Structure formats: structure tokens, C-alpha cells
Amino acid sequence: MNDVRILKIKKSVYENNDLEAEKLRGELRAEGTFLINLMSSPGSGKTSSVLRIIEQLRGEMAIGVMEADIDSAVDAKTVAAAGIPVVQIHTGGMCHLDAGMTRQGLETPEMQGLDLVILENVGNLVCPAEFDTGACKNVMILSVPEGDDKPLKYPLMFSVADLLLINKIDTLGLGIFDFDIAAVRERAAAINPSICVIEVSAKTGEGFDLVSDWIRKAISRF
């Protein structure tokens, strides 16, 4: 598994991240590459959700994945094992990605000529929400064991997300976690009325047909 590219990110040279993000989005549109920025807490199921999306969509489009982490290449190796082009981005201790860093990932040989690129951001419910990566859509995951109060505590993340995946719903019936899905939907909608919410289980695959439909529709409108 030594064929995973590990990219050590340099600090973005662009002072105005928002401008840079808009520029990147324009270039992606021109190239016909749809970029999804996937954000969540550590351990919410980003990588396993990416694998489920790949499973659903690999037959109809060319997909690549960029894995951002402080350290290690654990997730990139998992994705590479699925036979998908992947690049590991090491942020050098940084807690988020900005548009300049994202561009460095997109310029690698592995990420050329793709229809869909999924950027798995650093596991962090705070900082990644503050930086526009240039992605076409922001997707976030909240998993059942994390609790239903998260929209109240991390409102910015819920406000920048286009799609909220509520993951690990296979644990709901077990009665081990207090998690009120209706309350999460209400709290998320209060922050972001246009947010779309899909309940999924990356473990069983439940709900990822709906996620794939959402992605297809978003690509068709891009």
C-alpha cells in the first residue's frame, strides 16, 4: 500500500480565501469536476460513508477521493483498497483545509479527469466550517452516539452544510443512545432552513441510495 500519495500541505499563499474558493469553483465547473467537501467530528463515519457513495456511483462516473488528516494515511489506504484514485493530504497540524490547500490536492496527477471528487476534511466540527474549500457542495455527518444537541453547540457547521447525514442509525433501536432525530431535524432547520437531511447507516448501507440521488441531482444542477 505504498502507492498512496502523501501530500504535505504548505500554508495557502492566498490572502483572500473566499475569492480563491470562488475561483476554484469556477475552474471545477469549466472542467466538469464536482467537488464535495465532507466534514464531521472524528469518528462519525466519513470514510465508511465515502465507501458507500463510491459503491453506489462508481458504475456511472469517475470518482476520486482526497483524504485530509493531521497525520497517518489510514483512510487513504482504505479508499485505495477499493480501487479508487486517492491522495492523502497532510495538513501539518492544521485543523482545517482552505481553498489553496484544496487546490494543491486537486492538482496532483491522481485527481485529473474525474467527474466527482470527495474531499474528506479533517475530523473537526469547528474550524473546517470557517473556511470555504472551493467545493461545489458541503456535506456534514452527525452520528447518533454524538448526541442530538450538536446543532446547538456547533451552529456554524450546520449553517454551511448543504446536506446533513445522520449516521449510525442502526444503533437507534438498541436503546443505548438518547438521540431524538426529530429534535436534530428541527434544530438544524432553525439554523439552516435549506439544509437537506438524510438518515443513513454506513455500516448497513441504509440510506445511501438517497444520498446518491442527492449527489446526482446536485451534479446535474452544477
Next chain:
Amino acid sequence: MNDVRILKIKKSVYENNDLEAEKLRGELRAEGTFLINLMSSPGSGKTSSVLRIIEQLRGEMAIGVMEADIDSAVDAKTVAAAGIPVVQIHTGGMCHLDAGMTRQGLETPEMQGLDLVILENVGNLVCPAEFDTGACKNVMILSVPEGDDKPLKYPLMFSVADLLLINKIDTLGLGIFDFDIAAVRERAAAINPSICVIEVSAKTGEGFDLVSDWIRKAISRF
């Protein structure tokens, strides 16, 4: 529950956080107040662990809690309901606390004359590890649903923690999460050979007798 103090933190005026943290630690030692900095991902069980520690130690020492959050006072209200002095620190979008911010919390009327103060840091496995709060000990939580690969991905947090609580162990026997405790212990020890690891369930209370013993011993050596 309107009696919870909400403190809007100003940016720390101290340029050198490490010096300020050392100064704060010296003052805490002189005052006989032991400060614990509790860190984890969102939803790992910080507040419920705080409640378990309170349950164990409230009969023998005066305890206070500082709850740091981007927004809301959910956790502070939970702790206040237990009849414990509490202050809610709003970080104004900041993803961590530094020593200057911690000092602002400690200077509130609620935090005076206490033996033990627990600072519940912002839910974030990245940034809080970078800033010494001035606490006497750093405690971190990793919960079973987050996965056993976290020491590989967030090594700095594991390197600054004196005590690692592995929480939600009540879910281990259910076979819903792949989580190898021995692997976590090994990975954490490889990063930080002196880290102490205790397996707990904030839900059932299991293991918090050991956590309390650890705290008593740490206080006696301070």
C-alpha cells in the same frame, strides 16, 4: 435556569501563552485549586463524565466546572442542575481555550475558593491540544463509537494528555462497533509512554472509582 453565567471570552491579550499558562499554574498551586482540562471530540461524553466525577468526589472537596462552547449553555445547565458552581464560557467561535481565556473563567465569582475546577474544553480533538490552558493535568476522552484509529490521526492530543478515558465501554459487548482496546492502549503508549488509561462508562458509572482515585493522587502530588 437563568442563573448560569455566560462569559463571552475576549481574545487573550497575552502573546506568550506558555508563559501565561505557567504563571496561572503557579497561582493555582498557591491557592490550593487543582484545575483539570478535559478534552475530546464532540459527543464523546465530557459532560456526563464530569457528572460522574462530581458524584464520586463532591463529598470530600469543593468542586466547580467551567463549560467552554462556541454557543449555547446546554452543558452548563446540566451541571448547574447537579447543584455545582458552574460558568459557561463562550469562545466567540474560537475552537480552543488558551491560558488567558481560562484565567477569565477562573476569575468569575462562581470559581472562587474551590479545591477542584474541571474545565470542559471545546469539543475538538485538534486545536485544544495546541494550547496550554494552565491546567494542572490534561484529561482526554476517546469513546468507543469514534474508533480505535484515533491515536494515529490525532497524535498531538494523545501526546499532551496525562489521562485517557476510554468511554462508552458499555457498548463494547454489543458487537456494533469495531474497537480494539488493546490496540488503542498500544497506539497511545507509543505516542505518550506515561499516559494513564482507564476504561469507563459514563452511562453506567463503571470505572469512575478509578478516575477519582487518579484525581485524588494527582491532587496530593500537586
